[in-house]
Amino acid sequence: xxKIFKWLFSLENESTNKRxxxxxxxxxxxxARYFYKKSHKDKTSIKITKYMDSAQDxxxxxxxxxxxLMEEILKNKFSLPKYLFxxxxxxxxxxxxxxxxxxxxxNSHIEYPDDIMFCWEIRPKQENYDIIKYxxxxxxxxxxxxxxFLSSVITRAYxxxxxxxxxxxxxxxxxxxxxxxxxxPSRLEQMLNDKKIVISExxxxxARKCIDxxxxxxxxxxxxxxxxxxxxxxxxxxxxxxxxxxxxxxSILKGMGSDKTFKNMLDSAIKExxxxxxxxxxxxxxIAGAGGYYTGIKQNKNIYPIxxxxxxxxxxxxxxxVYVCTTQFGFEALMCxxxxxxxxxxxxxxxxxxxxxxxxxxxxxxRTLEEIFYITYIMYSFYVNPEKNCRCEIEEAMDYxxxxxxxxxxxxxxxxx
Numbered sequence: 001x002x003k004i005f006k007w008l009f010s011l012e013n014e015s016t017n018k019r020x021x022x023x024x025x026x027x028x029x030x031x032a033r034y035f036y037k038k039s040h041k042d043k044t045s046i047k048i049t050k051y052m053d054s055a056q057d058x059x060x061x062x063x064x065x066x067x068x069l070m071e072e073i074l075k076n077k078f079s080l081p082k083y084l085f086x087x088x089x090x091x092x093x094x095x096x097x098x099x100x101x102x103x104x105x106x107n108s109h110i111e112y113p114d115d116i117m118f119c120w121e122i123r124p125k126q127e128n129y130d131i132i133k134y135x136x137x138x139x140x141x142x143x144x145x146x147x148x149f150l151s152s153v154i155t156r157a158y159x160x161x162x163x164x165x166x167x168x169x170x171x172x173x174x175x176x177x178x179x180x181x182x183x184x185p186s187r188l189e190q191m192l193n194d195k196k197i198v199i200s201e202x203x204x205x206x207a208r209k210c211i212d213x214x215x216x217x218x219x220x221x222x223x224x225x226x227x228x229x230x231x232x233x234x235x236x237x238x239x240x241x242x243x244x245x246x247x248x249x250x251s252i253l254k255g256m257g258s259d260k261t262f263k264n265m266l267d268s269a270i271k272e273x274x275x276x277x278x279x280x281x282x283x284x285x286x287i288a289g290a291g292g293y294y295t296g297i298k299q300n301k302n303i304y305p306i307x308x309x310x311x312x313x314x315x316x317x318x319x320x321x322v323y324v325c326t327t328q329f330g331f332e333a334l335m336c337x338x339x340x341x342x343x344x345x346x347x348x349x350x351x352x353x354x355x356x357x358x359x360x361x362x363x364x365x366x367r368t369l370e371e372i373f374y375i376t377y378i379m380y381s382f383y384v385n386p387e388k389n390c391r392c393e394i395e396e397a398m399d400y401x402x403x404x405x406x407x408x409x410x411x412x413x414x415x416x417x
Contacts, residue, residue: 048124055132056122056177059142060184063175068187070143070173070382073116074391081114086145090156091168093145095384096391114140121146121178123250144174147221148381149328150214150397153408154224165224165408169397170383179380180251180326182345185362188380192351192372193365199374207370210377210394211335218313219398221328223405225309230318233277233304240273241319242266243329244282244292255326256358257344262293262325264357265343269323270303280305281315281329330354331376334369348372 073079080097088094117135119128119142135142148170154161172179172188179188191197199207213219218227233239242265245252252258269278280294280303297305306315312329316322316336324330326344333340334353342349343357350356350363351372367375383397384390392400 045124048126048129051129052122052124052132055136056184058136060176064185068175079116081116081118086118086120089163090166091147091171092384092386093171095386095389096171096382116141116143118143118145121250122181122254142175144178146172146178148172149221149377150219150394150401151221153222153401153405155222158224164386164404167386169386169400170381172381178254179347181254182256182360183254188347188376189363191375191380192367193363195365197375199371203374204370207374207378210398211370211373213398215313215335217402218311219401220312220332223401224408225311227311227314230310230315232279232306233302238273238276239319240269240276240278240321240323241315242269242278242280242323243327244280244294245325245327247291247293251326252344255344255346257325259293261343265323265325266294268341273321276302276320278303279319282307335373347376
């Protein structure tokens with residue numbers, strides 16, 4: 001009887017989607033609120049996460065102590081896969097991998113001849129489960145791809161905007177896990193921890209030049225937010241920035257964060273800075289409609305939540321201290337010369353530059369700001385120029401982002417006139 005009712009009409013949560021069935025016809029659509037509020041607690045997501053964790057444990061045992069050179073894979077065009085399970089709607093990865101043959105859903109009737117398979121990050125999605133399972137059962141090399149740190153003009157949440165503003169131009173690749181995963185060593189963590197990786201004076205100067213360009217031009221991962229000097233709170237009072245993030249995001253769950261972490265972070269900021277204004281910054285996706293950990297917080301005494309859009313570096317430069325869980329905001333604050341307190345374990349924590357609430361015993365090395373930048377933004381990241389349809393260096397990628405950001409700002413101005 002239940003099957004009959006489900007066939008007639010049913011509305012079910014299916015991880016990050018909703019599935020509507022009417023007279024046997026199924027319609028699947030995105031469920032953003034469910035994703036941010038419940039997906040990490042969903043039974044299906046928990047099951048997929050456990051399987052992925054187990055598979056990653058096996059991957060680490062097999063490959064964790066050997067070398068991984070993405071550069072060599074990119075040079076060998078014949079080894080690159082022709083079948084990809086990464087949606088080109090969101091990025092320009094096809095330019096870097098020099099392939100235009102895309103598949104968006106797994107088809108069990110097709111055998112994939114490629115020796116390498118790509119998985120988009122470590123999010124507990126059905127397609128990621130299918131990819132990892134297939135790679136494991138068929139002895140395929142698995143690589144976790146993801147956006148890098150200078151990505152696009154707007155976030156994916158703005159799906160109605162033009163693709164050139166939305167699609168990512170920078171990428172990371174890791175055969176162990178995503179760079180934000182602190183539950184196990186990523187290749188980025190291994191590189192930062194490796195005392196044999198020494199950054200030369202020439203490389204240090206290049207990193208410093210890139211950092212200066214990023215800060216002076218206020219470049220960040222997403223670059224659609226307006227650039228201006230804010231006026232928040234009381235005059236002549238020190239400002240402490242507490243950065244919110246999208247609820248349940250994997251960078252938090254895998255970065256040793258939780259609801260309690262965000263509560264402790266805000267409590268600590270208030271307690272440690274009794275005479276300062278506490279500015280609580282929401283995440284861009286939160287502004288676009290998804291929830292954060294501080295969504296709904298009200299102005300009270302010296303606490304000033306801000307929901308208006310503002311360029312992250314503009315806001316960081318306005319403040320004296322920055323409190324973060326796992327967000328890239330914290331590293332950008334280091335680039336701005338600010339005191340940074342971390343409450344999760346982001347990639348830049350544990351190397352001697354931040355004041356950390358948690359400790360990672362694996363991270364035993366110390367690094368300068370320029371060293372972390374060079375290893376993370378230059379050695380670990382890859383960039384493309386969509387106008388030239390080819391790979392490029394970080395400097396050219398920054399120039400491209402600046403150009404299309406100006407285009408985007410001009411188009412927004414034209415719409416409001």
